[in-house]
Amino acid sequence: DAGFFTYDPGFMATASCHSAITYIDGEQGVLLYRGYPIDQLATKASFLEVAYLLLYSELPSEQELLDFERVITTHTMLNENLKNFLDGFHYDAHPMAILCGVVGSLSAFYHESIDVHDPHYREVSAHRLIAKVPTIAAAAYKHNVGEPIMYPRNDLRYGANFLHMMFATPCTDYEPELLAEKALNLLFILHADHEQNASTSTVRLAGSSGANPFACVAAGIASLWGPAHGGANEAVLDMLHQIGDVSNVPKYIDKAKDKDDPFRLMGFGHRVYKNYDPRAKIIREVCHQVLEEMPGANSPLFDLALKLEEIALHDEYFVERKLYPNVDFYSGIIYSALGIPRNMFTVMFALARTVGWVSHWMEMMSDPANRIGRPRQIYCGPQQRDYVPISKR
Numbered sequence: 001d002a003g004f005f006t007y008d009p010g011f012m013a014t015a016s017c018h019s020a021i022t023y024i025d026g027e028q029g030v031l032l033y034r035g036y037p038i039d040q041l042a043t044k045a046s047f048l049e050v051a052y053l054l055l056y057s058e059l060p061s062e063q064e065l066l067d068f069e070r071v072i073t074t075h076t077m078l079n080e081n082l083k084n085f086l087d088g089f090h091y092d093a094h095p096m097a098i099l100c101g102v103v104g105s106l107s108a109f110y111h112e113s114i115d116v117h118d119p120h121y122r123e124v125s126a127h128r129l130i131a132k133v134p135t136i137a138a139a140a141y142k143h144n145v146g147e148p149i150m151y152p153r154n155d156l157r158y159g160a161n162f163l164h165m166m167f168a169t170p171c172t173d174y175e176p177e178l179l180a181e182k183a184l185n186l187l188f189i190l191h192a193d194h195e196q197n198a199s200t201s202t203v204r205l206a207g208s209s210g211a212n213p214f215a216c217v218a219a220g221i222a223s224l225w226g227p228a229h230g231g232a233n234e235a236v237l238d239m240l241h242q243i244g245d246v247s248n249v250p251k252y253i254d255k256a257k258d259k260d261d262p263f264r265l266m267g268f269g270h271r272v273y274k275n276y277d278p279r280a281k282i283i284r285e286v287c288h289q290v291l292e293e294m295p296g297a298n299s300p301l302f303d304l305a306l307k308l309e310e311i312a313l314h315d316e317y318f319v320e321r322k323l324y325p326n327v328d329f330y331s332g333i334i335y336s337a338l339g340i341p342r343n344m345f346t347v348m349f350a351l352a353r354t355v356g357w358v359s360h361w362m363e364m365m366s367d368p369a370n371r372i373g374r375p376r377q378i379y380c381g382p383q384q385r386d387y388v389p390i391s392k393r
């Protein structure tokens with residue numbers, strides 16, 4: 001019992017590690033980053049301010065934040081040879097495939113950063129990943145649309161720099177609207193960390209062997225890509241397009257309840273939250289604001305999402321199983337409104353979650369008691385038996 005939190009022995013028996021970064025109460029729908037409630041951070045802090053908090057466990061002073069922003073900005077460019085690597089991908093490669101491959105290849109360029117036992121280089125690696133993932137993400141998009149890669153600009157804030165790399169071209173400049181930058185800042189904060197989710201556990205397990213941080217984060221990106229995890233935001237938009245019209249909602253609700261039907265209501269349910277995902281509540285409000293203020297935003301999809309949510313939340317199947325909208329249910333609609341294509345939605349999730357991944361990796365690697373992770377299993381195979389020669393099989 002650590003005073004503030006009383007641990008359930010059953011929970012502790014299954015806990016995979018100790019961590020001081022993020023606290024979730026799934027029953028109460030509580031999410032704290034280093035003790036600060038997510039709704040306060042999402043509406044009051046900048047993404048790099050939250051990144052500093054997750055990395056260094058305290059909110060930065062004004063000078064500390066300026067220094068941190070400067071360090072991140074100076075690492076945003078990529079080694080020029082990486083452009084050749086990017087050019088090698090098939091033109092229609094999924095941006096998550098490009099992100100996974102290029103992030104993993106950073107260990108081939110920043111050799112000194114893979115000395116995981118040197119605290120200085122651990123910190124440099126963390127800064128390099130937070131700084132370069134947006135540049136790689138935007139480059140993956142440019143590769144997909146056949147446009148030249150745009151270099152980062154040191155005069156732009158983190159989110160604005162990413163939007164500029166996404167939508168500017170050598171022929172046309174792009175000045176991100178303040179609302180778009182604010183919406184992105186909030187979405188990045190909401191997606192920054194979430195305790196021991198599948199992708200963060202992947203990064204920690206890979207890192208526990210002493211593997212370099214670029215390879216560990218590439219493993220996290222691969223895990224996040226799955227539709228049951230970070231790939232859900234892209235799957236939600238596919239689902240909404242598949243449903244098409246409010247009149248079809250009851251049919252798809254029935255499909256989601258049918259055990260024999262593989263269809264699940266994407267963006268609903270959670271391994272931990274058996275209450276409303278606090279992030280979904282915040283994103284829902286931002287969705288309303290963005291769609292009201294962004295010209296031509298896709299509000300029919302949002303109206304359909306609201307109707308789907310209303311019907312599901314009154315259906316006993318979902319109520320009994322405590323299935324509520326999660327962080328992925330609305331985020332894709334906002335990304336769409338910002339002009340970000342569906343195949344980039346999970347890349348946006350990975351861009352934000354890189355901060356959580358590197359924070360957990362730094363926490364684990366700075367612990368002298370850290371040992372290689374080695375999950376066990378419940379064996380359900382055959383008992384011991386003797387070899388049978390092939391002539392007798």
Ligand code: SDX
Nearest residue numbers: 194197228229230232256264265266267268269270271321
């Ligand atoms: C993220 O871990 C994290 O923290 C992840 C994340 C993060 O920030 O890192 O929060 C991000 O990954 C959010 C989740 C995104 N995924 C989706 O939206 C995909 C759709 N959701 C489902 O695939 C599912 O809800 C999971 C994968 C999220 C959870 O699966 P579980 O653990 O099987 O859910 P459960 O144990 O609560 O299920 C209880 C029942 C089961 O039915 P019964 O066996 O009781 O009859 O509810 C059913 C499930 O089949 N169920 C669903 C459902 N989710 C669960 N039925 C229909 N539609 C759904 N979406």
